[in-house]
Amino acid sequence: MRAIIKFIIAILVAAVSLVTYWCSSETNEFTGEEQRVDMTVEQEIALGLQAAPQMAEQYGGLHPDQEAAQEIKAIGQRLVDITRVKDTPYQFDFHLLADEQTVNAFALPGGQIFITAGLLKRLESEGQLAGVLGHEIGHVVARHSAQQLAKAKLTQDLTGAAAIATYDPENPASRSGAAVAAMIGQLVNMSYGRDDELESDKLAVQITGAAGYDPRAMIEVMRILEEASGGSRGGPEFLQTHPNPGNRVARIESAIQEEYPEGLPEGLIQ
Template sequence: MKLGGRALKLVLGVAIVAFGVIRYCGSQEENPYTGRTQAISLSTEEEIAIGLQNAPIMAEQHGGLYPDQRLQDQVDAVGKKLVDNTIAQETPYTYEFHLLSDPNTVNAFALPGGQIFITYALYKRLNSEDQLAGILGHEIGHVVGRHSAERIAQSELANTVATGAQVGADAGMLASQLGQTILLKNGRGDELESDDLGVKFMLEAGYDPEALIEVMQILKEAGGGQRIPEFQSSHPDPDNRIEKIRAAITKYRN
């Protein structure tokens, strides 16, 4: 029986979606450092290369590196202490810590492969080395958790689903929105896992994990109380994160 044009498009769309799902499921592997099974579309070598290629770009977008070497040395020392005393030292990544000049953007982030950044706008709000360790430990958690590589695999799946839906049922917008919802949910999971790992790393390196709760308060104050609803944000609400951090502290101290 000959398929009509609409039916043929539907079959093609279903085939595209099926291909994306099969490819995604076939990329599942266990992270040897967290024990969590996740879909990964990059090798560790590719993660490192992406991080190194994009580090100068990210620095430029935030006004370059902060010119005070004394402060940079402090960031390096805290980062090194965290890496040397935790499972991070067993990973294939080379961790490099960068203090950015940006005086306005309160942020810290990690690129795949070990490139970690904190803006001066956030650094200047900190009151202790433990708070700095909380931020850097959290970002190391993103690298150890391979969150960027996992998100890339999820993005590829979401894009494939959107393409298949558009071809098969002219529903690309709906599929794209569904894909973004999935990515936001997983993004929140990344933050919570990194908070958990950050607590673990802080304790192992001799830092007070309660300082990570203080960091959440700093971030909350920096937001001016005008937070968007959690379901619209890739980051969990700071109050919800504090609750999870307290649970992690109890877990790892026992």
């Protein structure tokens, strides 16, 4: 009888979670895509502003080089002001982190964008920096963080339902079923992450080109990222959060061809 009750509760939890997730659908005004999010733009902005100081602290705080920091802000703001990104409600701000060793850039919900000094010193041109910042802007306007949070909540709820249904306090071995469910959920979310990265690459092509930068600079950024990894993949690409930089090059080239079928205009900033 106890097993039946647990099974019914698990089914109810899973059903409510799925219905809530699938009903939280809206059209992204920037990408035109239907997506599932469970927070407002205002909540995204507030979350990003709240998390920004803590995220900066993890990378040694903000870099003291004010000239470099202002250059990043200027390039980032150009990407916003000269493109249709300016029509979005997000509050963009661009930050240089003090970490000289880590090669990374990331965006928080709502428009707080960071790049480490470790990545900046590897970049060779203004166009490459614009490509990195444009990619992170793409994450924001595509609401990838809000999507990931909604998916993570769904995964957590379904994993909890699986644990309710399979866990038997008198049989410790049943815990392995919940562990497997959690692992599957993690892999699913990782695959969503790769899709987000590829979409942001495509959006970066649009944003950088519209702002007067050569989107081909992003191909060189992929080379730099590949060199920074030392050729190590840390396992099959399927088990990585980000796509293989070499595989992203083909997608970027395809996006450039799609955006500029007649060829790139002259005078773009390299």
